[in-house]
Amino acid sequence: DAGVIQSPRHEVTEMGQEVTLRCKPISGHDYLFWYRQTMMRGLELLIYFNNNVPIDDSGMPEDRFSAKMPNASFSTLKIQPSEPRDSAVYFCASSHWTGHNYGYTFGSGTRLTVV
Amino acid sequence: QKEVEQDPGPLSVPEGAIVSLNCTYSNSAFQYFMWYRQYSRKGPELLMYTYSSGNKEDGRFTAQVDKSSKYISLFIRDSQPSDSATYLCAMSGGYGGSQGNLIFGKGTKLSVKP
Numbered sequence: 001d002a003g004v005i006q007s008p009r010h011e012v013t014e015m016g017q018e019v020t021l022r023c024k025p026i027s028g029h030d031y032l033f034w035y036r037q038t039m040m041r042g043l044e045l046l047i048y049f050n051n052n053v054p055i056d057d058s059g060m061p062e063d064r065f066s067a068k069m070p071n072a073s074f075s076t077l078k079i080q081p082s083e084p085r086d087s088a089v090y091f092c093a094s095s096h097w098t099g100h101n102y103g104y105t106f107g108s109g110t111r112l113t114v115v
Numbered sequence: 116q117k118e119v120e121q122d123p124g125p126l127s128v129p130e131g132a133i134v135s136l137n138c139t140y141s142n143s144a145f146q147y148f149m150w151y152r153q154y155s156r157k158g159p160e161l162l163m164y165t166y167s168s169g170n171k172e173d174g175r176f177t178a179q180v181d182k183s184s185k186y187i188s189l190f191i192r193d194s195q196p197s198d199s200a201t202y203l204c205a206m207s208g209g210y211g212g213s214q215g216n217l218i219f220g221k222g223t224k225l226s227v228k229p
Contacts, residue, residue, distance in 0.1 A: 004158075042221035043159070043203065056216070091158055100166065101147040101207050104217060106158035 004107035006092050012113045018080040021110045023092030024073055034067055034077050035091040082114045118142050121204055121220030130229050134191040138204035138220045145206040148180050150189045153201045194227045
């Protein structure tokens, strides 16, 4: 299995531009999570999906952030318009629920820099 | 008080030392306790998993959970330079058919010097 695949690995954009981050979860996993990691705040959960349905988006910082999961093998996180304070590493993770929480598998992340 | 507290370090030890990493938490509903290892510019990877209280050993790594004190630990024996990474604790409730969100500590940066 190729694991959780994220693209792009690095993104540098100007303030005000739209940014789209992409994620392909592990096949067969029914949960997908988007996290943001910064030095100050650590790993923060932004939103998670179960069977392609958004379950909890309370971590999304503001309306500039949106996430979709059109099918079981693809999800996007969009920031429009982007701001310098959005600079962070964004991780996608997936898992399969079997009645116990055995943790998540993370992708390698997208390092976003907004200038 | 934050749900999960973890000393960010950095922690520097000589090769071969025993390393102790710790987290405290406030939510008594947590049942699943994990340790993730994150190398520089990589995603976190699951290192150890424990359900409820007790100890779990895997090679040079031992995870301990003390629910009465709301305290978890990770011990690394005979530490190696390849153990140099950031270690994040994570925990969740995950009951009643719910996945339960993993709550992460901020991570402790460990450096093992040859």
